[in-house]
Amino acid sequence: MKTFSSLYDHEYDHIIERRQRRENERVNLNTIKQAIDRKLATPQKSRLYWSSLTLFLKAKLTKTEWDHIIKVSLGPDFGPLHNYFLRCLFFNARSTHVIPVKEVVKPVHHIVYKKSDSKRNLIQRNRISSESTVNLEPISVDTLSAGNSFPDRDIISNRMNKIAVDVGLIVSSDSVVVAQRGLEQHLKNIIEKIIKNKAKNTNEHVMKSKSEGPQPGSFLTSQSCLNIPNVVHSYVHYVDDIPYMKNVDSTGVPYDQEDDEEYAEQVDEFKYSITPRDVLTASHCCPNLIRSEKMRESILLSNWDLYN
The missing domain is CATH 1.20.58 (Methane Monooxygenase Hydroxylase; Chain G, domain 1)
Incomplete structure (x- = not known):
């Protein structure tokens, strides 16, 4: 079965042969394009034909697919004119003669444009559309x-x-x-x-x-419970807010340092240990770390939510 591209109408063959004898003459495709548009009759068919032609020339549409579009969508009567257009297109591609462009003399209007406007128009004219992709x-x-x-x-x-x-x-x-x-x-x-x-x-x-690891100003306690080291941080700005650092218990009553000789020593030992959560964790994990019962009781009874 012959495809549309293999069908040639003798009505158009003699025109091409006559032009081939005049080697330097090209075919004006505008007339053929107008005839194609008239033959297709509707804008939808015309748009379908030219878009499929563009895809075929860009190798995005196979020969079989293109023949199917022309046969089913455009009808068999369109075949001869279609083949004639393709043959003229190939003939022009082989020809070296260029169709002269008619020069139209336009009246000169002396209009002053801004320099920026001329540059903008030049950029717009030279801009290349990137809608179509190219197979590289x-x-x-x-x-x-x-x-x-x-x-x-x-x-x-x-x-x-x-x-x-x-x-x-x-x-x-x-x-x-x-x-x-x-x-x-x-x-x-x-x-x-x-x-x-x-x-x-x-x-x-x-x-x-x-x-x-431990932050600068922190130290690991020598004793630990369940092999978990207790890291005590040194946030000095909490010193004034914690009661036991001011020798005051949780009720506001000052400690009697003479009753507990180790109190002052333990205050010095924990004066940099002022993150409440760390002190509370150390007290629970290692009760022996704080030898003073009064200090240990004060730590456990303090309102630690204020220092979270």
Whole structure:
């Protein structure tokens, strides 16, 4: 079974053959495009045809799929005109003659534009749409630059020209320079970000390792219960808030230091041990750590919620 691209209408063949005898003459495709739009009749069919043609030329649509779209959606009567358009398109691609463009003389209007406006319009005219994607071939080893240097300008230019040719564009030397500088800056930003993240992770690891052990100003008690060392921190700013540090019990009655000769010695021993939770934990785990019963009772009866 023949596909649509293999069907040729003799009504259009003699026109192409006559043009082929005049080697330097190209076919004006605008007339054929208008005839195609009239043949399709509806905007939906016209949009379907031109979009499928674009996908086929970009190798995003197979030959079988394209023939199916034309056969089912557009109908068999459209085949001859479709084939004629393709043959004219290929004929123009082989021809070296360029259709002259009619120059239209426009009246000169002396309008003063701002410098910024002219630059903005130039950028908008030169902007390339990025909606369509291009299937790139894998990069060979020969096109890669040395491992310790940025890509050479010629390599970037060759890659850009290859991509541009696939979509019918050209690449200027200025755009190659801009692309090279942008690539260098992008690589520098990546390297700088990696170095910063590595330094940050190293600092966090050091701080975490320090926080897991005793802090500066702390000490491990010599006695322990169940092999659990009691770490007592030295927060000096709590001294004035804890009753037993001011020789006062939980009821506000001052201690009689003469009744307990070891009281003053134990106050000196615990004067830096002023984190309430640590003192309370040490008292529960190691009762013998605090030899004074009065001090131990004062610690257990104090209102520790005020110092959490």
